[in-house]
Amino acid sequence: MVLNGVGVGRSVAVGPTLRMPEPLSEPVDEVATEPQQEAFARVQAALTAVSEDLSARGEKAGGQAQDVLNAQALMAADPTIVEDIEARLGDGKTGERAVFEAYAGFRDLLVQMGGYMAERATDLDDVSRRVIAQLRGVPAPGIPESDAPFILVAHDLAPADTALLDLGKVMGLITREGGPTSHTAILARSKSIPAIVGVEGAENLADGTLVVLDAAAGTVDTSPSEADVLDARQRIAERAALAAAPLTPGALADGTPVPLLANLGSADGAAEALAAGAEGVGLFRTEFLFLDASAAPTVEEQYVEYERMLRAFVGKKVVVRVLDAGADKPLSFLNDAPEENPALGLRGIRALRASEQILIDQLTALARAEEAVNGAGVLGAGRHGGGGAGERVDLWVMAPMVADADDSEYFTTVARELGIQVAGVMAEVPSSALVADQIFETADFVSIGTNDLTQYTLAADRLLGSVANLQDPWHPAVLRLVGMLGRAGRDAGKPVGVCGEAAADPLLAVVLVGLGVTSLSMTPAAIADVRAELARHTTVEAEALARAALKATSASRARTAVSRLAAANAVG
Known part of the structure; x- marks a missing residue:
């Protein structure tokens, strides 16, 4: 029998498989006998212990x-959650029940918000279980x-x-829930x-x-033959053997270069990326x-982190995405107003246009960091004691959630005014592909975020397990949009990258x-496989x-058709 995912x-x-233990039973909703003050003290101690344990981990x-x-x-x-727990204790709930209900309430709220915040729902459940x-x-x-290796279920x-x-x-993971961008998937990918x-x-x-x-096929064969x-x-x-092979630049078999880049969340991952x-x-x-x-962090605070990242990649290209936040990642200093559908709300470049000073500060810090690392600002090497051209970092900056040429023109104009030499945009909204030729009139490059592009193209929440089958960048509709962006980039003589999980x-x-x-940009752990393919x-x-x-009519058929043709080419 073959299971699919x-x-x-x-x-x-x-x-052999080994299952995770069943979760703790839900606390009974009963009248508390413990004095409220004592119960609250116990809960606070438990919360502190769990917080410290998670930090240590x-x-x-x-x-x-x-x-x-x-x-x-x-x-x-x-x-906020602590206050909620205290209020429930005041209503006569036991400590365990108060914790359970408080976290469950916030979890349900995040699920309703969708997008990035929905991804935190599982995290809240885990914290709740640990406190209980x-x-x-x-x-x-x-x-x-x-004592023996196993595949965790x-x-x-x-x-x-x-x-x-x-x-x-742990040789592998099988989970009932989760999608390609869940934390299980992200961390599994980062650990190979x-x-x-x-x-x-x-x-x-x-x-x-x-x-x-078989992760490549997305299958679990529960009764494999000896040959299998x-x-x-x-x-x-x-x-x-592939992982142990010498590192070489990404390229096709005919020598056409295809640079393989890393997706990073901070400068701490630089060494791992370079080693990969x-x-x-x-x-x-x-x-x-x-x-x-x-x-919002100050220009100086940002400058310190950006300079650290750029110095780690001197002689190479670094593409920085300015703040991608908004209603689905609410920030009190940016936009925390409730919205009916945050995934379609004031996020990305839209939120930055509404709070322009945050964007200005970020671009200013990035320009300063580039000048400090290159030691010559934007006018030439060596003026401030820097090294030659081979020691320079190539900074590119892009804006998220760009929908049209107006967004592109706005961002690239502001970026260049503040000293950014290469300014581009992320294509995550289908409209950006439809008007790609117009966007390329102002943008120096386009980077395709396939996670959101797939989500918006197929109207399938990328964090919702029930529609995980639709959240597939192999879908011909998504690939046609990528093709439109590719053609527009070729016509304009400008680069088109992909930095989503599809890469x-x-x-x-x-x-x-x-x-x-x-x-192509990806988690460092994937570079060896992509280079070889x-x-x-x-x-x-x-x-x-x-x-x-x-030509295929679905994501699965596209994957099958390409796999068969690739196999035929290899035999031929």
Whole structure:
């Protein structure tokens, strides 16, 4: 029997399954017998203990996982939730029930908001369970212990569990919930763990079931033959050899260069990206400076972080995305007004246009950082004691959620006035593809965010498991929009990159290049697989694969058609 889901990465795993323990039972809604003051003191102690534990886990995990766990630690100490808990205790609830209801209320609110905030709902559930376990004096359910390696099966995984997985024991992940941009998927991809999320029927897998997990195909074979197992083990060995191969620039088989860049959330990931062979940064997310702040960071505060990132990539290109926030990532100093549909509200460049000083400060800090690193400002090398051209960093800056030429003209004009030399836009809204020729009149480049582009094209929330099958960048409708952007870039003589999760899918990466994409940016762990797949195809073959995908009538059929043609080309 074969179960299907959304594969994360290109890896394969073979082994017995082991299930996550069932979550703690829901606290009974009964009248409290403990005095309110004592109950509140116990709850506060539990909240503090959980917050400290999550912070400690984050420090141990480091990198992207640390950012996720630090955000969870803040949830455990959130004063609004603490006030809600205290009010429920005053209404006669027990400590456990008050915690459960307070976090559940906020979780439901985030789910209704959709987008980025909906992604935090699972995190809130995890914090709630950990606090309740602390109150009960029992361990919070976590990764099961095993003397032998196993493939973990769970309803879903909390960031605190995924971040500290023992890679010597956990060979792969299978979850019932989650989509390609859930925290389970993101952290699995960053750790190069083969995973399949959104697997219907995963809950029926018994412990000890030998399975073949094929992330590339998005399948879990629950009754593999001996030949299937041998084939999977061979593929695992081939990938290990691939990872150990010398690092080379990304290119097609005919030598056409396709730079492979890294998506980073802070400068802390620079060393890992360079070690993986990243040729620069294709998406530097600046939100980490803003999301946990009560006020917008100053120019100086931003400058320090930007300079640190740029210095790590001297001699390479760094593409920075200005603040991507708004109603779906509410910031009190930007826009926290409630909206009926935040995913379609005041976000990205729209929010920055409404609060222009935040944009001006950010661009000013970026321009200062570039000048400091290059040591020559914008007029020439060496004027302020800097080195030669080979030691310069190539800074590109782009705006998120650009819908049309007016957005593009606004952003690029402001950016250039403040000293940014290369200013571009992100194409995440279908309208940007429809008027790409107009956008290229002012933008120096376009970077396609395939996660949101897919979400908006197919009207499928990218964080909602029930429509995960629609949240697939292989869909011909999405690929046609990418092709429109590729053609417009070629006609204008300007680059078109992809910085969404689609770039991390090796075969899809070839299709994207066939559609006119000139660079690919991804999590560093995916670079080796993408580099190897590109090297198997010429430009002519990539264009043929793209045409095959565009002719398909669904995402699954596009994937199948391209896979078959690629296999035929390899045999030929």
